Amino acid sequence: MPEIVIVGAGPGGLAAAKMLAEAGKDVLVLEKNEIPGLKVCAGGLTNLELSYGIPKSILERQFNRVLLNLEGTEVSLKDSGKIMCTVRRTNLGKFQAKQAQKAGAEIRYNAKVTEISKNFVKVGKEKIPFKFLIGADGSASIVREYLGLKSNKWAICMEYEVKGRFKDLEFIFNRKLFGSLFAWIFPYKNSAMIGAGCYSNEISAAEIRTNLDEWCAEKGYKIKGKKLIAAPLNMSYEGFKFKNVFLVGDAAGFIMDLTGKGIGPAIISGEEVARGILSSKYDFTQIEELLKIKAAQEKTRKIIATRPYLTKLCYLLMPALIRIPHINHKILSMVGLQ
Ligand SMILES: Cc1cc2nc3c(=O)[nH]c(=O)nc-3n(C[C@H](O)[C@H](O)[C@H](O)COP(=O)(O)OP(=O)(O)OC[C@H]3O[C@@H](n4cnc5c(N)ncnc54)[C@H](O)[C@@H]3O)c2cc1C
Structure with missing residues (x-):
């Protein structure tokens, strides 16, 4: 019997699998597709994701500036290092899966979870028991559904x-x-x-x-x-820890409200949940940090949605504002580009 069952071999599930397997845990990842990374995604990454060990060799392109067109006002966000890059999700999936398997995790492909109960998940007719269950199965998560959590955003x-x-x-x-x-x-x-x-x-x-x-x-x-x-x-966060069942990435709604950045939050929350399973005293500090950034982005996005004149004014002032180094730095940090 695997001690930990992870539903979904996306960035969140594979990050959790790698960390748990490295710590010697018996981990089984169940993925409905035949390969990892078959996900609709633009594959935009920042320095944050690269700091989690994604190698430059699998990247498509790297950029040291990002162009913003704010209703006609053009702005270029720059950094001294590379601030954004792109990756094909199948290449990212292949890399992460290899790392998790090398650490000892088992990944089963063509294994769609169709039913969940307190003690097991069902794939086809097979019942797979678990001690801990991680829902890393994206926005239409069956694990989230099992937990009875609504998504209102x-x-x-x-x-x-x-x-x-x-x-x-x-x-x-x-x-x-x-x-x-x-x-x-x-x-x-x-x-x-x-x-x-x-x-x-x-x-x-x-x-x-x-x-x-x-x-x-x-x-x-x-x-x-x-x-x-x-x-x-799924942009709606309703918690991630429910006794022995955890949610990570999009299943939990960790995706950022304004930038739509979800790969980094999935990796971070995957690793955090792994730490929480490895130590019951772990306090999930990085998840708290993620939620703070998500809340700040939600505030900014609501201003864009409801205050057209203020938004337009900010857009018009942006070229001047970003020339001030600490404001440039603040904007880059707020949207997760540093
Ligand atoms: C058009 C688009 C563009 C995007 N661009 C970016 C971007 O540039 N940068 C960025 O950071 N984010 C982007 N995102 C968001 C990003 O794709 C997600 O936030 C990220 O993939 C979340 O990772 P995850 O591990 O939580 O879930 P996912 O990547 O969705 O992985 C979930 C996995 O679970 C599997 N699964 C689902 N249900 C089951 C089941 N019942 N049984 C077994 N397996 C199952 C799926 O097949 C999948 O492999 C974009 C999203 C979209 C839609």
Whole structure:
């Protein structure tokens, strides 16, 4: 019997699996897909994720500046080191899975969990018992559902992969088109992920698609015949520790409210939950830190959603503000780019 069962081989589940297996625990990861990393995602990473051991060799591109278009006001956020990079999620998944397996974790693919009870999870007809259960199964988490937690805050994100060599990594804020979220261009080696996200209570998925398509056409990005991939994101945090059952990453709603950054929070929460299982006295300090940043981002996003004049004023002042070093630093830290 595995001591710890982890549902989902995403960044959160694999980070937890690696740490627990390194500590000698008997860990089983159950993944519904046949390989790790089959996830709709733009693959944008910052220095934060790299500090968790993601090697530069698997990265697509690295950038030492990030361009923001704030309703027409153009701003370039810079840092002395590289502040953002991109990775293909299948490459990240492959890397993390290898690390977890090397540490001794077992990963079972094509293993969709369809039922959960107090003592076991069910894959097909097989009942797999556990002492601890970690729900690392993303926004539509079956473990979260088993815990009876509601999600009252959803975002929808969608993107195209467009061929070509794109120079800059860009965020485009435009409340009319994308509400309080944004569109993005995340360049890879010979393509870019061009997408947009919005909160479902602000703009419908159909509308955001139309807005994204029209915006791409206006900018001359060739999306005709390209497949649009989309996924909902659970932005609602309702706790992560429920006796012997834990939630990490998107399943817990750790994704950041303004930047939509979820890979780092998934890795951090995965490792935190592993520490909590290894030591019952562990106080989850890094999860507290994550929740503070999430709350600050939620505040800023609500201002964007509800205070158009104040937002526009901030956008207009931004080019001057970011020339002040400590404000530049504050903005980079607030959006997790440092
Ligand atoms: C369009 C889009 C763009 C994004 N871009 C970025 C970005 O640039 N940077 C960033 O940081 N974040 C981005 N995100 C968010 C990011 O993808 C997620 O926050 C991150 O993947 C969360 O990791 P996770 O481990 O919690 O869950 P996931 O990565 O969703 O992994 C969950 C795993 O569980 C598996 N699973 C689900 N249900 C079951 C089941 N019943 N049984 C077995 N296995 C199951 C899934 O197959 C999956 O492998 C983006 C999201 C979207 C939708």
